[in-house]
Amino acid sequence: MRFCVFGAGRMGAQHIANVAAHDTAVLAYVCDVDLERAKVLAERYGAKAISDPRIALDDKSVDAVIIASATNTHVDLLVESAKAGKAILCEKPIDLDLTRVDYCAELIKDCDVPIMIGFQRRFDATHMAVKQAVSDGEVGAVEVVTIISRDPSPPPASYISVSGGQFHDQMIHDFDMALWLTGATGTLELCAMGSNLVDPEIGKLGDTDTAHVMIRFESGVLCRIDCSRRAVYGYDQRVEVFGSKGMVTSANLLKTGIERFGVAGTGSRDTLLPGFMERYLPTYSTELNYFIDAVSKGLKIESDFASGRNAILLADAARKSMKDGKFVTVNLGS
Amino acid sequence: MRFCVFGAGRMGAQHIANVAAHDTAVLAYVCDVDLERAKVLAERYGAKAISDPRIALDDKSVDAVIIASATNTHVDLLVESAKAGKAILCEKPIDLDLTRVDYCAELIKDCDVPIMIGFQRRFDATHMAVKQAVSDGEVGAVEVVTIISRDPSPPPASYISVSGGQFHDQMIHDFDMALWLTGATGTLELCAMGSNLVDPEIGKLGDTDTAHVMIRFESGVLCRIDCSRRAVYGYDQRVEVFGSKGMVTSANLLKTGIERFGVAGTGSRDTLLPGFMERYLPTYSTELNYFIDAVSKGLKIESDFASGRNAILLADAARKSMKDGKFVTVNLGS
Amino acid sequence: MRFCVFGAGRMGAQHIANVAAHDTAVLAYVCDVDLERAKVLAERYGAKAISDPRIALDDKSVDAVIIASATNTHVDLLVESAKAGKAILCEKPIDLDLTRVDYCAELIKDCDVPIMIGFQRRFDATHMAVKQAVSDGEVGAVEVVTIISRDPSPPPASYISVSGGQFHDQMIHDFDMALWLTGATGTLELCAMGSNLVDPEIGKLGDTDTAHVMIRFESGVLCRIDCSRRAVYGYDQRVEVFGSKGMVTSANLLKTGIERFGVAGTGSRDTLLPGFMERYLPTYSTELNYFIDAVSKGLKIESDFASGRNAILLADAARKSMKDGKFVTVNLGS
């Protein structure tokens, strides 16, 4: 399978390295508006550097694309790639604007190409073990799902201003996690609350840094999501699935296995992994393996366009609920 | 300090034993509508058994009363005891009906007697350590409080029908916990969701068995409460206080310290304490010590009438929020 | 069952309170060389205070005795009580001198009375759970037993000088634990090493404060014991049983369930229980229940005279091994 990777930034570089290291994949093109940046990575792995996506899209030998460019380019690249018949692995979010997402869906509805949205947490070994345990019935009927996502420190204000806000930028992963773990369909009710407690600059931009969402799925299953932009003890990422037969949790991962015992306390473990990248770096190659496997075998892709759209639906609903101080009803697509 | 204990049921018996075992307290009367039941306990500890509260209330040698009789007798006994000038330790709730609570407050407003409502969790060693750590500034500015309360198994339908519902019967402790830990005052917003997932009989009675509440205090601090009537792994009682400098949690207590390592997993600890009584039994004597100490020294009692009323306010608001599907604003009294 | 308790010191007081609180036991006598001390406790529980043991031993209505007096009185009281036909619960050690122990055994060999040596750790809920798991085959064939016993702080030199030394005073409990958990019989090999690292005063008295023993039982099972007179993080008491199917451990018990998360580490739990008494206080009533149950039903007592002797055998062997720098072979009695 021959790939073109769109975007040679931090995320693109990761995808590029993974494609290059894959046993059967071939990195054909690295495409970036900054051709020099593309060249650096292309040369390292023996690929062609381009700045015009059409070159790769017109190349019949290219089977698949990875869209890791700026968020506002996702929809156009998705449409063009789909029309060119390429299998697509697109970084989340599809777009920050649901109208644009639906416009995209309309344009590609007749393109029969595999599309995967990069919710990489679905490929984290611990979360996968939890999902598997739930699927295996270990917790019985699921009753409550709890997700805690706290970043070690807030992003700079410059990032906040273009991020789409805490629900769309940070909690969007948790919305996907909630939908993935519950397999929820149909209608749900949601309420959201948020505060600006961490960094006043974030508040000046009209955003929150501490936000909670409560969801009641059609099945009656309850879900709580807790996000913060700052946890001084490291990247706090926990998931708990509770049901009629017990509970499984995805516990935090630590920097090392050291434990301390002293007059101040016992069993003090190391701090958590320092951030998002340290935690989820290994997931990108697992995600790529899954994508290549699914495309080559024609399997249904779980993290699909509808999943990407649903996460945005929930982020929109959360923003509305917090703004209006009201419960919001959401109809999940499928 | 000479005591009369009203109520010789399970809870009363506990108070009676604690008074009898206390160094300076004296158990003078055991009062119960069922005189025979009162006699059994009175004789064991050398006290008088009565069925008419007036006997104790008219006895000038009685300094204090503990009200551990049926909930619907609390208000009358509170009023009569207050008018008789007795120091009062009253089991929660004051009443299930806020109108009655306010009626009670009106009647006793001129009685200058110490009144303590029995939120015994405030006297649990682990919760107290968390409260102390928060007061000591260990977590910095508090940002998020999370409380999980899951009973090992649901009560019988007969109990549910007179319990006042999940918010008033089970979650009322958590409301008090939230207010105690945050020291919140002023106005708050609250939303609640609930489901009937555990026992259909509970649903038939119009009650929930799985319920969540989300609160935003005036300070911006967020709080989440998660209650379930059934956790097969034992009495799940967790509190987490998160802030600018870190987090402290009140972790679950276990039956024993055994841990298992095998092909199925490692570090598997024992199940949690089997229930409410096993967990909170030791708190009742700590609570009594606090009461006696506060009354004899004339100290301000923290778990006071207003605390008891505030917990009911929140339970009322949660019931209304869930019923109407709306955010509810609450003005805390003090 | 009517009891006389010999010894009204700290340990005796505990036994006295437990006998008094027991449903079917009756505290008849409290006997102490210091009659005033005996009187205080006797009066509290409605018993007779005596200073002459013969009064109780000659009283046919007394069924059982608890020997909790000074160690050097144990043998005489054991012999006299056995000859008087009383059931006996004797605090460990039987004596510090094996010759005296064997002399005692010889004198009582024809007395058909139940004798139990108070190895109270066998009645600790966590250790019992471990023993049960091992008996249930959870770890398969036992291969390795590890015991760690570290006191929070060393006793004063005045105590060290009459204690019999670290093997006889501190590690004797661990020797019994090892024998109990393995059910070992026959011949074993042992080596011991020790150091004076904690308190120079202990070294001046010729004793160690840090000592290890390694045992190879006849079955090939290996055992390691690690004792220290000082662990600043609390009373460190761990047991680990490892075998062909896994491992069970008796983990430490903590003061409270608080856990801390900050820049210095995560999951930091409270310090361990502060000492021996806090950890093992609840075992004394379990031990008493077992004794009363076994005596009244005529059951075999596991923690018997031979157990008491075997623990001393191992302590003697350890002392010899360390002194001579040699492996020592021990033939266990039964």
Next chain:
Amino acid sequence: MRFCVFGAGRMGAQHIANVAAHDTAVLAYVCDVDLERAKVLAERYGAKAISDPRIALDDKSVDAVIIASATNTHVDLLVESAKAGKAILCEKPIDLDLTRVDYCAELIKDCDVPIMIGFQRRFDATHMAVKQAVSDGEVGAVEVVTIISRDPSPPPASYISVSGGQFHDQMIHDFDMALWLTGATGTLELCAMGSNLVDPEIGKLGDTDTAHVMIRFESGVLCRIDCSRRAVYGYDQRVEVFGSKGMVTSANLLKTGIERFGVAGTGSRDTLLPGFMERYLPTYSTELNYFIDAVSKGLKIESDFASGRNAILLADAARKSMKDGKFVTVNLGS
């Protein structure tokens, strides 16, 4: 720095990949008696495949060698490489026979080349954190070091027969760990015990599969090592350093962060990493980085020839102690 790697087996392949991936190192030669095996790896990374070590040793452009060939070739390659002036990273053990080790030392004593023995555990992130904490004085004066090393399953009998026995093959890492963590010098006393409990085939070959060693260093510090060839719950690798101010431990690493709560227990974590390679794979590149850094900057190498010899000294002493049933005294070289 240009490298030749001797040995293209499992361990050699790991070193080859790490050299190839290193920023400044160049893989010049892959040398193996099986030239075809060498060719496969050499071609992958653009190096030359050779079967005659002399080609690389005579090549003046080669700066360093990694000796990862069969143990019985280590001494000859060490000598030849040292005489050729190459910096040497040699897999442990130097040799199974101390006479050969000393013969080697004699031959290379005038060769002024950097020599590092590959005790890769010293480069494990968790062990390094423990070592750092000890160096930082977190535990105060070290009093007790405990090391537990249990493999998930025993090697085949064919391997056992050439392994040198459990002390030389498995526990040699633990001996180095003990010396590294304590920084011990001078004289020590040691006793060892072992059993054949896991696999009768191992016993038939005269080897143990369950072995313990107890050490008393000149400083009085005590050390215990516990090895088993089988732990069904995974690769059990723990280190505990206890001292006057507390304790730090190197806890086990787990497959994932999943935790389970059910009727059988709570907080059950995943099984441990499945084996040696999963645990220590990341250490080889850290080790290589250290080697390259030390050689290029002329720094003292801690894991040096003397370290390699000392570990063998202890293994020899342990074998002798177990065989003779005697304490053995060892004089550490430096």
